[in-house]
Amino acid sequence: NAGVTQTPKFRILKIGQSMTLQCTQDMNHNYMYWYRQDPGMGLKLIYYSVGAGITDKGEVPNGYNVSRSTTEDFPLRLELAAPSQTSVYFCASTRDATRPQHFGDGTRLSIL
């Protein structure tokens, strides 16, 4: 049972480059989330989705975009990478809003 799968695991970008962080889940969960985790800080919500075709902003959405065309996939797009976006990114999913979220193992992104 794969759960939540994130790719790539590591990536180094140059300032101004763009990339897409991939997230897929095989649990048929409606709710999906993107967080970033910086050293000494709690996880901060970037974007979330309550189902295919529906997305909404979290606490720190600036500089990111998302789409949700299928139940399984929830990619996160960085259009113009900035050093402040150096972080570890986690994707999570859950069956409904009151249940625990299941997390992937993260993408470690460095922007130089």
Added chain:
Amino acid sequence: EDQVTQSPEALRLQEGESSSLNCSYTVSGLRGLFWYRQDPGKGPEFLFTLYSAGEEKEKERLKATLTKKESFLHITAPKPEDSATYLCAVQALIYNQGGKLIFGQGTELSVKP
């Protein structure tokens, strides 16, 4: 503003030395409080959900409790394999159809043999 604060930031214990981690929260109506464990290089792993003051849940050497302002994660006779970062998160009841979580900064626990 909804907020979660965990203390201490780091805790070092000897194997068998029991202790507690604290999670203080301010939220506009609590739907649930979640505890997660995070190992280095991994995503958070779910431990417990608590919904109302007075509720307690246990799993092996861990016991989580909840009051109206804080939650404690008690670790009894810890072992080195309990070493990890423990995260607390709250879910507000209102304006939260998306099930959004607010996380504390975590407590890094190290248990030495």
